[in-house]
Amino acid sequence: MALKHEPTTPHHSAQDALRVLETVARHSTGVTDTELARHTGLGPERLTALLRMLRREGYVEQVGDGAYVTGETLARLGSAHGREDALRDRLQRTLDRLRDSVGAAVYISRYLDGEVRVTQYADGPATPRVHEWVDFRSSAHATAVGKSLLAQLDHAARRDHLARHKMARLTSRTITSRRVLLSRLEAQPPTAPVLDLQEYAVGTVCAAVPITAGSAAGCLALSLPVEHAHRLRQAADTLNRNAAPVLLSLAI
Structure with missing residues (x-):
């Protein structure tokens, strides 16, 4: 399966954050923001925003003299022992914060072994998650999640997926024409959210933004x-602007 890698805003932010983290990690006794700017080439406004995010997520800490050192989150994610649990915990905290900031249930999905999989989510009494009345794996044509993942695949992988999963009509708005769906996926801008306006379930609207890290679409x-x-x-724009911490966790 081939992915259509076109960098998105969260992707650029995560790449810049990784550069900052690598620089901090190389300076075991600490590094100042002035030194970070010189080493990374990032402007002061950009660097300040990234350092704020990295501190909030626990990737870096500031010591007494104001210098930055690596934080507990980076140590846990960088350790071979218990990394999977640490990653799930870190992503869940990020999702919980995103749920509160966008005022909606939020989900992480990956395209793994040729199937759509919702791997984690955060919901609450005021932000209920979607009732999975039809298996998400067989309804990619109707969901924002499924369409976002399919849009990141190459043409052959999309056709393979649709050959294995019947495009059932779930609501009056569901796209059931393979030709129409493939055309829309082809035209989908990589940085724009994919929307589901009651195509999967009457009474629910959804949006998804790409966070591809590594070889699996996400x-x-x-x-x-x-x-x-x-x-x-x-809400989708807010989600997109705040997706970098998720990408960063997956990339480390």
């Missing part, structure tokens, strides 16, 4: 009750 998604549909695009 996406970050949110769902809202249809009465909050007016918030969907703004």
Whole structure:
């Protein structure tokens, strides 16, 4: 399976954050923001925003003299022992914070072994998750998650997926034409959110943004009750702007 790698805003942010982290890790006694700017080539405003995010997520810490050193999160994710548990814990904390900032249930999905898989989510009483009334693995054509993942695959991989999964009509809005779906996936801009406007379930709207890390396509998604549909695009933009910590966790 081939992925169509086109860098997105979160991808660029995660790459810049990795450069900062690598520089901090090389200076075991600490490194100042002035030295970081010189080593990374990042402007002061950009570097300040990245350091704020890295501190919040526990990747770096500031010591007494103001210099930066590596934090507990980086140590846990960089350790071979218990890395999977550490990664799940880190992603869950990030998802919980995203849920609260966008006011919606949020999900991480990956395209693994030829199937759509929702690997983690964060919901709550005021932000209920989507009721999976049809298996997400067989409804990629109707969900924002599925369409975002399919859009990141090459043409042959998309056709292979659709050959294995019937495009059933789940609501009156579901796309059931393979030709129409493939055309829309081809035209999907890599940096724009993919939307599901009651295509999977009546009463629910969703949006997904790509967070591909490594060889598996991935996406970050949110769902809202249809009465909050007016918030969907703004929530999707907020999700996209704040996706870098998720990508960073997956990349380390």
